[in-house]
Amino acid sequence: MRTAYTADQIRGAEHELMARLPEGTLMQRAASGLAAVCAGLLGAVYGGRVVLLVGSGDNGGDALYAGRLLARRGARVGAVLAGSRTHEAGLAAFVRAGGRVVDRAALEEADLIVDGLVGIGASGALREPYRELVEEANAIGAPIVAVDVPSGVDASTGQVGGAAVHATVTVTMGAYKTGLLVDPGAAHTGVLELVDIGLGSYLPDPDVAVLTRGDLDLMLPRPGQETDKYRRGVLGVAAGSDLYTGAAVLAVGGALRAGAGMVRYAGTEPPVTQVRAHWPEAVITLLDRPSIENVGRVQAWVLGPGLGTGDWAHELAAGVLASDVPVLIDADGLTLVAKDKELLRRSAPVLITPHAGELARLIGADRGDIEAARLKYVRAAAAELGVTVLLKGSTTVVAEDSRPTRVNVTGTPWLASGGTGDVLSGMAGALLAQGLSCYDAASCGAYLHGLAGRRAAGGAPLAAADVAAAVPDAIRSITGGSTTATRDETIRHEDRRR
Numbered sequence: 001m002r003t004a005y006t007a008d009q010i011r012g013a014e015h016e017l018m019a020r021l022p023e024g025t026l027m028q029r030a031a032s033g034l035a036a037v038c039a040g041l042l043g044a045v046y047g048g049r050v051v052l053l054v055g056s057g058d059n060g061g062d063a064l065y066a067g068r069l070l071a072r073r074g075a076r077v078g079a080v081l082a083g084s085r086t087h088e089a090g091l092a093a094f095v096r097a098g099g100r101v102v103d104r105a106a107l108e109e110a111d112l113i114v115d116g117l118v119g120i121g122a123s124g125a126l127r128e129p130y131r132e133l134v135e136e137a138n139a140i141g142a143p144i145v146a147v148d149v150p151s152g153v154d155a156s157t158g159q160v161g162g163a164a165v166h167a168t169v170t171v172t173m174g175a176y177k178t179g180l181l182v183d184p185g186a187a188h189t190g191v192l193e194l195v196d197i198g199l200g201s202y203l204p205d206p207d208v209a210v211l212t213r214g215d216l217d218l219m220l221p222r223p224g225q226e227t228d229k230y231r232r233g234v235l236g237v238a239a240g241s242d243l244y245t246g247a248a249v250l251a252v253g254g255a256l257r258a259g260a261g262m263v264r265y266a267g268t269e270p271p272v273t274q275v276r277a278h279w280p281e282a283v284i285t286l287l288d289r290p291s292i293e294n295v296g297r298v299q300a301w302v303l304g305p306g307l308g309t310g311d312w313a314h315e316l317a318a319g320v321l322a323s324d325v326p327v328l329i330d331a332d333g334l335t336l337v338a339k340d341k342e343l344l345r346r347s348a349p350v351l352i353t354p355h356a357g358e359l360a361r362l363i364g365a366d367r368g369d370i371e372a373a374r375l376k377y378v379r380a381a382a383a384e385l386g387v388t389v390l391l392k393g394s395t396t397v398v399a400e401d402s403r404p405t406r407v408n409v410t411g412t413p414w415l416a417s418g419g420t421g422d423v424l425s426g427m428a429g430a431l432l433a434q435g436l437s438c439y440d441a442a443s444c445g446a447y448l449h450g451l452a453g454r455r456a457a458g459g460a461p462l463a464a465a466d467v468a469a470a471v472p473d474a475i476r477s478i479t480g481g482s483t484t485a486t487r488d489e490t491i492r493h494e495d496r497r498r
């Protein structure tokens with residue numbers, strides 16, 4: 001599990017650690033890690049032209065001390081001093097090593113730009129002259145190494161209130177910051193490198209967590225020797241309608257590929273015909289009234305993709321939600337509960353899987369606001385509705401009250417295509433039916449869906465059915481085909497950029 005923290009959490013840990021170390025130790029550790037990454041990007045350090053953008057705080061101090069190390073190795077390092085003051089000791093050391101104070105015109109010639117304007121001490125949108133410098137640096141085209149956090153990105157939330165550095169690499173100190181993992185901030189972060197400055201044992205419970213391949217290997221349900229289709233988990237799917245037959249096919253496909261022992265599909269004639277044709281494995285109940293009475297026993301339900309939002313759908317949703325098993329609600333199911341919140345009053349667990357627009361309707365917020373502050377809204381929704389929330393989008397996040405919010409980093413923009421959400425519903429539903437909690441089913445489902453999407457796309461467009469087809473392969477890449485959990489690998493963060 002990879003963990004991330006807010007600026008306040010990091011600051012608290014730093015204070016504790018700093019009290020036990022000679023002054024300046026942490027900054028020296030940070031600077032040497034930073035200089036090593038810069039040297040790697042420069043290739044030949046000797047003669048390389050590096051421009052540091054230096055703000056008034058310790059973020060600028062990190063940049064100056066790293067600049068000193070690069071200057072000692074023969075790089076031509078210039079510092080643009082942007083703040084009302086500058087880290088004094090850092091500047092003196094930088095100049096002693098041969099670094100020069102330059103004006104912003106030097107950016108034009110830079111082989112590498114180091115963004116030391118602001119780090120975890122920033123608040124609000126960047127002020128002048130920082131804002132203008134950031135826009136100039138972004139426009140140059142030289143690689144940019146952000147110190148700790150790309151300036152302009154809120155370290156605690158990932159919110160971007162105006163201009164923000166588009167980093168090639170972000171070298172973050174001591175621990176990951178939440179804002180580096182959640183869009184829009186994550187999109188500014190580039191490749192993320194962590195410098196260990198010894199904070200580890202001083203950190204509190206994390207603000208957010210990111211599952212790794214090793215976590216999935218441990219969490220994914222495996223069939224035991226004695227198992228049968230019922231014990232592996234039976235999923236009910238109430239999805240699709242006369243108008244939207246494809247959603248039913250895709251949800252059932254996602255469920256079968258993600259390991260449901262059996263899928264019971266309930267619907268009307270047109271989607272039933274399609275589901276039968278695509279998935280003869282599914283056990284079908286043809287509904288002549290909106291009731292799940294004759295469907296048989298299931299361990300979890302998926303409710304909503306393509307279901308419609310009329311009276312029939314409402315009655316069917318009420319029946320599914322009156323059951324005593326976990327229910328995943330998606331798409332039209334979310335529209336139905338937005339109109340009738342009473343439907344959510346139940347004792348068994350609920351997992352909802354909205355995108356920003358659906359969540360906006362559900363909690364009466366603005367879609368743009370949700371996209372700009374995903375963490376804030378997903379957490380508010382989980383607390384307000386008392387359910388687990390998987391918010392889909394450029395960064396998929398899973399929130400449950402009193403648990404660290406989980407962030408998924410396996411996705412690819414190619415997944416932004418019609419029907420992929422229906423596949424995800426089926427996949428997460430299958431994991432619920434196999435006994436995972438809503439929190440784990442949602443986060444494992446998102447991870448697998450992202451990985452399958454990546455494999456299906458291979459850098460080119462995909463269709464939703466391709467994602468379902470790629471799920472077994474994605475699972476094999478995690479488990480090595482083994483029926484017991486043995487491996488402990490982590491997915492490299494930079495994978496998400498491909």
Ligand SMILES: NC(=O)C1=CN([C@@H]2O[C@H](COP(=O)(O)OP(=O)(O)OC[C@H]3O[C@@H](n4cnc5c(N)ncnc54)[C@H](OP(=O)(O)O)[C@@H]3O)[C@@H](O)[C@H]2O)[C@@H](O)CC1
Nearest residue numbers: 026027056057058059118119120121122123125126127148
């Ligand atoms: N603590 C440690 O042990 C370690 C810390 N480390 C490093 O220190 C960094 C934190 O340093 P920090 O606390 O000095 O804050 P920092 O991010 O440099 O900026 C603060 C200054 O920025 C300004 N400013 C704020 N908002 C602004 C805005 N919107 N627009 C424009 N300006 C704005 C404001 O300045 P003012 O306006 O007062 O001139 C404020 O005083 C951390 O990220 C890491 O890199 C590492 O070395 C490891 C050890």
Ligand SMILES: [K+]
Nearest residue numbers: 118147149151
């Ligand atoms: K920075």
